[in-house]
Amino acid sequence: MLTIDHISKTFHPGTVNEKRALDHVCLTLHDGDFATIVGSNGAGKSTLFGAIAGSFYPDEGFLELDGQDITFVREHNRSKYIGRLFQDPLMGTAPHMTIEENLAIAYLRASAHTSFISRISARDRAFFREQLALLGMGLEDRMKNPVGLLSGGQRQALTLLMATMVTPKILLLDEHTAALDPATAVKVLDLTKRIVAERHITCLMVTHNMNQALELGSRTLMMDAGRIVFDVSGEERRGMCVDDLLERFAASSGAAFNNDRILLSTETGE
Numbered sequence: 001m002l003t004i005d006h007i008s009k010t011f012h013p014g015t016v017n018e019k020r021a022l023d024h025v026c027l028t029l030h031d032g033d034f035a036t037i038v039g040s041n042g043a044g045k046s047t048l049f050g051a052i053a054g055s056f057y058p059d060e061g062f063l064e065l066d067g068q069d070i071t072f073v074r075e076h077n078r079s080k081y082i083g084r085l086f087q088d089p090l091m092g093t094a095p096h097m098t099i100e101e102n103l104a105i106a107y108l109r110a111s112a113h114t115s116f117i118s119r120i121s122a123r124d125r126a127f128f129r130e131q132l133a134l135l136g137m138g139l140e141d142r143m144k145n146p147v148g149l150l151s152g153g154q155r156q157a158l159t160l161l162m163a164t165m166v167t168p169k170i171l172l173l174d175e176h177t178a179a180l181d182p183a184t185a186v187k188v189l190d191l192t193k194r195i196v197a198e199r200h201i202t203c204l205m206v207t208h209n210m211n212q213a214l215e216l217g218s219r220t221l222m223m224d225a226g227r228i229v230f231d232v233s234g235e236e237r238r239g240m241c242v243d244d245l246l247e248r249f250a251a252s253s254g255a256a257f258n259n260d261r262i263l264l265s266t267e268t269g270e
């Protein structure tokens, strides 16, 4: 269970660029919860992920994961049990290293008992091969290829595998299919759904696609100006459509929704 208790973060305090990106955010995420997050540009969605992953420490408030206070645990240590994917497929993998080496690093980082300098054993290699085959992209036959040769979709699928090979306590997906072409985006999203469901992974996913926000997972959060302004699940969520979501946003923020990518995807039905 993840508990976020009144965390705030102001960037560049005391300067003309001062920006309160998180404003007393509170959130409880139970094991197995899959919550989607929507919000205007600059609402604080990625900053919230940064706070959970430990990219910075909050100015106030605290974070607890499975009863352990992680507020000041370093990002590197948190990465052993918190998986994170970004919009940019270039983040998250080392391009000059092979698929096999990337998988080995991720595997060794997340499985506490193995030393980082261990060699890749035949057993590890067989395990990686088996995991890659599950992606259905033929990557199991390219394990010696540098990751830099892969397409964006293949890299995102690989990053997803790396983040989940050892089941994380929480998985953070920050518009991880937004930079992919539509067909590849569908493929990576299907993989995501399958892995998250099969392994009961607790997951937070930012999306600019309002339909997706209501269809995927079991709960939808809406952020505005550094706050969670709306949190819906269960029966109420099942009865909602995209227009309801936009209306709720206007009602709680006093403004119309302002996210170029959301408006575009709502119009085109992407």
Ligand SMILES: Nc1ncnc2c1ncn2[C@@H]1O[C@H](COP(=O)(O)OP(=O)(O)OP(=O)(O)O)[C@@H](O)[C@H]1O
Binding pocket: 011, 012, 019, 020, 021, 039, 040, 041, 042, 043, 044, 045, 046, 047, 048, 259
């Ligand atoms: N490292 C940083 N330094 C300074 N300001 C930052 C930093 N990170 C984020 N911000 C600011 O904090 C606010 C929230 O940004 P954030 O990236 O969390 O928004 P977002 O909800 O993810 O938006 P988008 O939908 O555009 O991705 C923005 O005003 C942004 O400019």
Ligand SMILES: [Mg+2]
Binding pocket: 045, 046, 047, 174
């Ligand atoms: Mg963002």
